Every structure is written in structure tokens, then in C-alpha cells.
Amino acid sequence: MGRKQRLYAEPIQRILDRKTRSVVGWLYLWNTGEKVPMWKDGKQLDVIYE
Numbered sequence: 001m002g003r004k005q006r007l008y009a010e011p012i013q014r015i016l017d018r019k020t021r022s023v024v025g026w027l028y029l030w031n032t033g034e035k036v037p038m039w040k041d042g043k044q045l046d047v048i049y050e
Helices: none
Strands: 009-017 023-030 035-039 047-049
Touching: 009 035, 023 047
Parallel strands: none
Antiparallel strands: 009 023, 009 047, 023 035
């Protein structure tokens, strides 16, 4: 049995900068069950998930 193909995703959480609380990205859940961050302006390290 092969791996599922990513066909669609939906945002499930916002990713916020820990200090400013501004939105820096979103966490998406794909139809395959994978959770993948999508960043606004590149990957951030000091974040929280809301």
C-alpha cells in the first residue's frame, strides 16, 4: 500500500511570535494526517501555537 497523496489542507492553529504575539504563520492539517507549518515571512523559532 502506497503513501497517501497530499490533496487538501485546512488551518488548525495560528502561530504567534512569543514576544509580540503577532501572527507569523499557521499550522495546517493535511488529508494525510500531517501537520505542517506555513510561515508568512520565513521560519520563526521563538513561537507559540494558539
